[in-house]
Structures are given as structure tokens and as C-alpha cells.
Amino acid sequence: MAFLEVEYVSKYFSEPNGQQLCVFKDVRLHIQKSEFVTMVGHSGCGKSTLLNIIAGLETSSKGAIILDGKEIDTPGLDRMVVFQNFSLLPWMSVYENIRLAVKAAFSEWQSHKINDYVQRYINMVGLAGSEHKKPAALSGGMRQRVGLARAFAVQPKVLLLDEPFAQIDALTRGAIQDELMRMWAATQNTVFMVTHDVEEAIVLSDKIALMTSGPSAKLAEIVEVKFPRPRLREEILDLAEFGRIKKHIIQFLKNCAHEQPANDTTADDVVGARRVAAEA
Amino acid sequence: MDQVGVLSERKRAILSSVVLLTVFLGIWQLSVKTPTPGVKAEGLPGPVAVASRAWEMVSDPFYDNGPNDKGIGIQLGYSVRRLSIGYSAAALVAICLGVMLGLSPGLYRALNPYIQVLKPISPLAWMPLFLYTIKDSSQSAIMVIFMSSLWPILANTAFGVAGIKRDYLNVSALLQLSWFKRLWKVILPAAAPAIVAGLRISVGSAWVAIVAAEMLIGGTGIGYFVWNEWNNLQLTSVIFAILLTGFVGLVLDFGFASLAKTLTYKE
Numbered sequence: 111m112a113f114l115e116v117e118y119v120s121k122y123f124s125e126p127n128g129q130q131l132c133v134f135k136d137v138r139l140h141i142q143k144s145e146f147v148t149m150v151g152h153s154g155c156g157k158s159t160l161l162n163i164i165a166g167l168e169t170s171s172k173g174a175i176i177l178d179g180k181e182i183d184t185p186g187l188d189r190m191v192v193f194q195n196f197s198l199l200p201w202m203s204v205y206e207n208i209r210l211a212v213k214a215a216f217s218e219w220q221s222h223k224i225n226d227y228v229q230r231y232i233n234m235v236g237l238a239g240s241e242h243k244k245p246a247a248l249s250g251g252m253r254q255r256v257g258l259a260r261a262f263a264v265q266p267k268v269l270l271l272d273e274p275f276a277q278i279d280a281l282t283r284g285a286i287q288d289e290l291m292r293m294w295a296a297t298q299n300t301v302f303m304v305t306h307d308v309e310e311a312i313v314l315s316d317k318i319a320l321m322t323s324g325p326s327a328k329l330a331e332i333v334e335v336k337f338p339r340p341r342l343r344e345e346i347l348d349l350a351e352f353g354r355i356k357k358h359i360i361q362f363l364k365n366c367a368h369e370q371p372a373n374d375t376t377a378d379d380v381v382g383a384r385r386v387a388a389e390a
Numbered sequence: 391m392d393q394v395g396v397l398s399e400r401k402r403a404i405l406s407s408v409v410l411l412t413v414f415l416g417i418w419q420l421s422v423k424t425p426t427p428g429v430k431a432e433g434l435p436g437p438v439a440v441a442s443r444a445w446e447m448v449s450d451p452f453y454d455n456g457p458n459d460k461g462i463g464i465q466l467g468y469s470v471r472r473l474s475i476g477y478s479a480a481a482l483v484a485i486c487l488g489v490m491l492g493l494s495p496g497l498y499r500a501l502n503p504y505i506q507v508l509k510p511i512s513p514l515a516w517m518p519l520f521l522y523t524i525k526d527s528s529q530s531a532i533m534v535i536f537m538s539s540l541w542p543i544l545a546n547t548a549f550g551v552a553g554i555k556r557d558y559l560n561v562s563a564l565l566q567l568s569w570f571k572r573l574w575k576v577i578l579p580a581a582a583p584a585i586v587a588g589l590r591i592s593v594g595s596a597w598v599a600i601v602a603a604e605m606l607i608g609g610t611g612i613g614y615f616v617w618n619e620w621n622n623l624q625l626t627s628v629i630f631a632i633l634l635t636g637f638v639g640l641v642l643d644f645g646f647a648s649l650a651k652t653l654t655y656k657e
Contacts, residue, residue, distance in 0.1 A: 167560050185563045197557040201579040201655040210575060214565040246656035264565075 111179065112140035113300055114164070114268055119173030121159050133159055134327040136173070139319055141268075146294065146301045148311040150359060151321030152366060157304040161272050164302060165191050178267060187215050190261040194273040196253040198245040198260075205241040208232065208260050215264040231259040235289060251282035255289065262293050269294075271303035275310060284343060287314060295340055308359050312352060313343050320359065323366040333359065435626045443626035444633075457609070458618060466634070468610040469600050472528070476535025477596050484543035485585060489577060491544075492551025505545065513538035513599045517606060527607035531600065538599040539592035543585070550584025551577060582653040590646035597639045612638075 116139040122130045133156035141147045149157045162168040164175050166185035174181050177188065190211075191197075198207050209228045216224065232241055235255040245253050254274060261269055274290075275283045287310065294301060305311055311318050318333040333355060337346055346352050415437045422436035435443075451463025491498045513534045520530035554577060562576045578585070604613025612635055619627035 165564065167563060185566065187564075187566055189564070191560070191564060193557065193560075195557060197561050199558060199561065199576065199579070200657050201582070201653075202575075210567075211565055214567060214571075244656070 113143040113145075113178060114141040114302065115174075115176040116140070116160070116164065117174045117176060119160065119163060119170045119175065121156055121163065121168075122171040132326045133324055134321065134329075137321075137329045139329060139332075141300060141302060141317075143300055144298045145317065146303070146315050147317045147319060148303045148305060148315040149319040149321060150304075150306060150308060150311050150363070151327065152306070152323045152363060154324040155321040155327040156324055157321055158272055161191070161270050161302065161304050164268070165189050165270050167191075187264055188267040189270055190264045190266040190268075191270045191272060192254070192257045192261045192274045194276050196245070196250075196257045196277075198253060198256055200245050203242045203244055204232065204237060204248070204256050207245070207256060208263055211260045212263050227263070231263040234262075234293070235259045249282070250278045251286055254278055254286055258286075258290060258293065262297060262299070265297070267300065269299045269301045271301060271305075273305050274303070275307065276305070283310075288343065290314070291341065308356055308363075309347070311359070312355050313341065313346055318355075318359065320362050331362070435629070440626045440629045443624075444630040447627065447630060460610070460615075462612075462615065462631070462634070465610060465612050465615040466638070469604060469612040470638070472532050472604075472611065473535055473593075473596055473600050476532040476600075477539050477593060479532075480536045480539035480592070480596075481543055481589060484540050484588075485547050488544045488547025488585070488588075489551050489573070489581075491548040492554075492581070493577070495552070498548060498552065505541065509541040509545065511537075513595075514602055514606070517603065527609065531603040531607050531611070534603040535596045535600055539596045542592040542595065543588040546588025546591070547581065547585050550581035550588075553584070554580040579653075579655070583650065583655070586646065586650040586653050590643065590650060593642045593646055594639060597635070597642060601635055 116137055118136045118138050120135045120137070121133040123133060125131050133154075137160060139147070139149075149160065151157050159168060163170045164182075166182060166189065169183060175183070182189075199210070202210065205228060208231055209224065212219075212224050212228050212231075216227075219227070229238075229241075232238055235258055237252065237255055237259070240248065240252065245256065248256070254277075257274070271290075275286060278286060291314065293299075303311075303314065312335055315335050318335060319329055320331045320333065321327050322330050335355060337349070337351070419436045419438060422439075423433055447462045451461040451466075453459075453461045454464060491501060516537050517530060517534055520533045521527065524530050524533065558576055558580050562572045567575065600611065601613035601616070604611035605617045608614050608617070612631060616628055616631045619625075619631065
């Protein structure tokens with residue numbers, strides 16, 4: 111039994127004309143403990159919706175999410191999200207933002223213990239000296255460090271990353287990804303990330319789940335990335351295997367884009383994608 | 391623009407204001423007939439007469455010679471007291487109700503037609519009903535203040551809470567905050583700029599309403615004072631009292647403007 115099980119989850123939206131629009135259908139994904147799994151797909155395939163369903167912020171139309179043997183359908187402190195737009199509370203300082211989360215997760219702790227703990231996480235993401243700044247005074251990269259610190263500080267069972275680096279400038283992105291890898295290695299967290307940055311997915315993940323394009327998107331394939339850890343981004347980027355995986359995924363995404371929406375040719379496309387992989 | 395340029399621009403504005411005021415006072419003074427002793431004065435009193443009367447009133451603001459002759463400070467005190475009671479009660483009710491409406495779109499939609507009908511009613515129009523039901527003129531005036539402040543605060547709070555970014559509510563949901571913490575740490579600070587804007591609008595309209603209400607109920611307060619001095623044909627007092635209400639309104643507005651500054655956040 112996997113640690114986090116996404117069992118045949120589907121999501122439908124009601125359109126204004128009363129029709130049901132299927133975003134994705136029967137997604138089945140198993141994530142082991144301490145595994146880093148990334149979902150890649152075009153915009154509109156519902157990957158962020160799936161992440162929100164796991165977080166409990168949205169409900170699934172069909173199927174179930176099972177975490178550590180228990181079905182979940184509401185938010186909880188066992189899952190923390192790192193959002194694309196950071197979602198820090200702008201009227202609170204860096205320190206207060208993290209403290210709010212820590213106090214929520216460890217309400218039984220005494221005040222000085224909470225303060226020490228918050229400071230430790232601030233130091234960990236290199237924000238010592240900026241504790242009392244408001245998020246508006248920070249760069250995107252620094253804000254997301256706060257987002258990471260807040261999420262890790264809660265010590266969730268599962269960390270959900272919703273395109274966490276999309277709004278960070280390219281120069282800072284790598285540094286923050288390294289930060290994430292370090293923290294992940296130290297905590298052995300289980301991570302589910304969605305992104306459309308293929309390189310990022312390969313560098314960070316153990317497994318990459320490929321979604322076909324929506325509507326009625328499906329989970330088409332899972333690519334395993336078996337580079338040893340700890341990984342050094344510079345070394346990985348040069349590996350032939352890296353290029354092969356990247357080419358395979360990009361080819362897959364390209365095939366998806368040509369696919370007619372809302373028909374059932376998905377199965378053929380998967381075959382197409384696999385064939386390309388074999389040739390590469 | 392360099393710092394010097396900005397400063398000089400501000401100085402120029404202040405200078406213009408002073409010049410305008412001097413010209414206005416000069417024309418006013420010149421257009422007023424100098425009263426001949428023994429003949430009853432006609433027309434408006436001039437600025438010098440108003441200033442000397444103002445000095446008289448301000449130098450002894452708290453005397454009390456019975457119901458029709460009280461110092462300006464005492465009258466102002468009555469008005470401010472009515473304002474603070476009616477206004478605080480309205481703020482409390484409106485913010486609580488506004489948060490509820492803002493959080494439940496269904497309730498919002500259900501109550502909105504009634505709010506829209508009640509909002510444009512002049513707060514003074516309620517006066518007869520209050521006098522009939524409460525049977526106390528001073529408390530009725532307080533209720534008029536309550537009615538005048540209620541709607542702007544209610545509408546702004548509901549609007550502000552309904553417009554809170556999904557992200558902030560998501561964070562509070564993920565952290566499983568208790569409803570009290572959710573309210574105190576997320577909802578109220580997030581909606582604070584809108585709420586304070588409502589508070590600021592309504593303190594102005596409440597101050598406008600109290601003067602009118604006191605003219606109707608009589609007895610005490612700055613509004614009553616204006617009316618009483620008009621009955622005494624003391625136009626110098628009337629003019630000074632009018633200016634004084636404007637000044638108090640300015641101070642109130644300035645207070646809420648500074649509050650708004652501290653509670654506004656940048657995203």
C-alpha cells in the first residue's frame with residue numbers, strides 16, 4: 111500500500127449552459143513515502159486542480175484520496191501547500207507568517223520553543239535579518255523561501271508544490287530549487303509537485319507523471335528518474351540520460367498538443383509517446 | 391523632480407491658500423456695513439466681529455448658566471458624546487453583520503435588496519419613529535447617528551470580506567485555524583482597508599447628521615447651539631459654530647485617515 115494513493119479521481123465542472131465539463135478522468139497515482147513525484151502537463155489538464163483536491167481545498171467529483179491508510183477530503187495540517195503566488199499574508203511579517211503556521215501545528219508548545227523553532231526555519235532558508243520585513247518588501251525568490259519555510263516547519267506528511275518556481279526569475283530559481291532539495295533530503299518528506307517546466311521536473315523528481323491535454327485529461331505515463339541522490343544540478347544537466355528523458359517528455363507534450371480535444375484517442379497517443387521514447 | 395522642487399511646490403500651495411484666505415476675509419470685511427452706534431446692525435457680521443465673538447466663546451468654553459446658555463465646549467461635548475455612542479454601536483453591529491454577509495454569499499444576496507432600500511433613507515427621517523418608540527429626544531438623536539453610520543460600514547465590510555483573496559482563506563483552511571483565529575488573524579486584517587474606508591465615510595456623515603438632529607431635538611449639542619443663537623439673532627456665534635463643526639469634522643477625518651494608513655497593506 112502506497113503512502114499517498116490517488117484512486118480513480120475525476121473532476122467535472124458545471125458549465126454555465128448546464129453541461130458537465132470533464133477536466134480529468136480516472137487518475138490513479140501512487141506515491142511512496144519520501145518519494146518526490148512531479149506531474150507535468152499542459153495548462154488546463156487539471157494538474158493544479160488535482161493538487162488542490164489532495165490538499166482538500168477542492169473536492170473531487172469521483173474517486174478518493176487515501177493518505178497513510180485514511181481517506182481525506184478536507185484540508186489538514188498533514189498536508190501543506192507551497193503556492194505559485196506564495197500566498198503569504200501581506201499584513202504579517204516573515205516571522206509572523208511562519209509563526210502562525212507553527213502555532214497552528216504545534217499548539218501545545220510553549221512560546222519560547224515556538225520562537226526558537228520559527229527562527230531556525232528562517233535561518234535555514236537564509237532569511238535571517240529579514241524576519242520583520244513584510245512580504246511586499248521581498249523579492250519573489252525570497253517570498254518563496256518564506257513559503258517553503260512555512261510549509262516545512264509544519265512537518266506535514268505530504269508536501270504539495272503548485273508550480274512553486276514559476277514566478278521566480280530564472281537566475282534565482284536554481285538556487286531555490288537547490289534549497290528545496292536540501293530541505294527535502296533533510297526531512298525525507300513525501301512530495302507531490304505540479305509544473306510545466308520539464309527540466310525542473312527531471313532534476314527534482316523520482317517519478318514524473320505525464321498528463322494528456324484537457325478536457326478529459328488522463329494520466330498517460332509515469333517516467334522514472336533514477337539519478338542517484340544527492341543530485342547536483344550542473345552534473346545532471348550534462349548527462350545523456352537527462353537529455354533522453356527530456357526529449358521523451360517534450361515529445362509527449364507535443365503529441366498531446368496535436369490531439370483533438372475531448373475525444374478518446376488518448377490511448378494511441380500514449381503508444382506514440384512510448385515509441386518515441388524507444389527510438390531515442 | 392528633485393527634493394527642492396517638491397518642497398517649493400508645497401510651499402507655493404500653502405502660500406496660495408493664505409493669499410486666498412486673506413483676499414476672502416478682506417472682501418468680506420469691506421462689504422460689511424460698519425454698525426453705527428444706536429442703530430440696529432443689518433446684514434452679515436464681518437470677520438472681525440466673528441473673531442472677537444469666537445475669542446469670547448473659546449476663552450470661557452465650559453460655563454453653564456442654565457438650559458439656554460452653556461459654553462461652546464459643553465455643547466460640543468454633548469455632540470461628541472452622542473456621536474461616539476451612536477457611532478461605536480453602529481460600528482460594532484455593522485462590522486459583525488458585515489463579516490457574516492461577506493462570508494455567506496447566499497445571505498448577502500438575500501439581505502442586499504433590503505440594505506439597498508434602507509441605505510438611501512435620510513437618517514433624520516427615522517427621527518419621528520425613534521421619538522415615538524424611545525420617547526427620549528437625546529437617545530433618539532443617538533439612534534439617528536446609529537442609522538447614519540450603519541449602512542456605509544455594513545456595505546464596506548461585507549464588500550471587503552467578500553473580496554478577500556481566495557489564497558488567504560486557503561492558507562487559513564490549510565492551517566486549520568479556529569474560527570476566532572481565522573477571523574482575527576486573516577479575515578479582519580484582510581478586509582481592514584475596506585472596513586476603515588467605511589468607518590471614515592460614516593464618521594463624516596454621522597457628524598453631519600448629529601448637527602441636524604440636534605437642531606430638531608433641541609436642548610443640548612452644537613446643532614442646538616446654532617439654532618438657539620439664530621433665534622437670538624447672534625449671527626457671529628452661528629458663523630463661528632459652523633466653522634467649528636467643520637473643524638471637528640476635519641479632525642475626525644484625519645484620525646481615520648491615519649488609522650487607514652496603519653491598516654493598509656501592500657501585496
